[in-house]
Amino acid sequence: MCFSHFSMLLHLLLLICGLLSNRSNRALVNGGSSTVVLGDTATLPCKKPDTSEALTQISWQRRTRAKPLDDNFYVIDATTGPRFVNGGDNRFTFVGNIGDIDGTIQLSNVTLMDEGTYTCIITLFPSGNHRREVSLRLLVPPSTSLEDNPVILGDEEVFIANCTAAGSKPPAEIRWNTSSLDQILRTTSISTQHENGTATTVSSLFGKPSRDINGGLVQCVITAEGLTEEKALPLKIQVHFPPVEVQIIESSKDSFECKSEANPNANITWSRSNQFFPSSARVQGGRLQFLSMSSDLTGLYLCEASNRYGRKEIFVYVHVNSESSKTAWVLFAVLLVLVIGAGGAWKLHRSGKCQRSPEDLPVEVPLKEK
Ligand SMILES: *[C@@H]1O[C@H](CO)[C@@H](O)[C@H](O)[C@H]1NC(C)=O
């Protein structure tokens, strides 16, 4: 009975002391800050060293995105230990030590809603309440991506790629490593702030789609406080164009190779106009090979290079003298340019009509005897 009265008196005293210290605010100490990456564990320190006073309790209060008004959520009683008040959240763990007057707690699986200010109130006898404020700051690493837009050869500046750092806190920085192409390429950047405190930054790359930049290597480099190291996303610029100048080379005594520069790579086909392919001729990719020299090989061969932007053809006339096993050949015309579906950059030669342009006129008329 006597003990319980004493205890009540003690509590009353503490309450008065607490009110006094709260009003004067003299015992509020900045306990520092804790910066943690989303999903990690935050440590919220609370210590009152160098005191010989008796601890009554340590209580925790928070003001966060989830609880914008002062919310008492945790009490560490000197005799009964820690307990939740106003509902529990098992992500909190007491990691301090009552004997050392250390009320440090940890919060695991941190979310954006946990960001805010945490205050621990150490109640001592007789000095009363001592407050420590810890601000919890969250870092969110961005999700990064690079989306390229294959472009078609042309003279007008076009959009080449987007580099995105989404949902970053604080906002991510994006720069481009364009090395030798930096005079030709241009970049822009925009950032959008989200309600949850993160931001999405998109940086776009523009340039004139010339053959010079085709195959050029650039890098989008993302830096953010939430990332342990900067992130570099590589990009090989793709400028698409239809086959340019088809070439036939005599690759060996009995075979021809047909080649063309194009992006995507040209599909090469060999055919004979209005005739079956002789059985002694074999085609492998761009290679036309004569297995034996027979006179039925004599005739006109057509090589066609095509991709989805157009096609180009070249003819070779082969004469085989079966007695001497010698071939004579003449390369006599590049006739057809067909450009399909190119968005304005290329002049269209559609409708299946064969069109001649100066570069398509017979360029090379070698006549070889062997
Ligand atoms: C924290 O997250 C991990 C992994 O998602 C999960 O297994 C664990 O149960 C979570 N802990 C709490 C206390 O919510």
Ligand SMILES: *[C@@H]1O[C@H](CO)[C@@H](O)[C@H](O)[C@H]1NC(C)=O
């Ligand atoms: C924040 O909001 C954005 C946009 O609504 C969303 O895409 C993102 O996932 C959110 N981030 C977190 C960590 O909740």
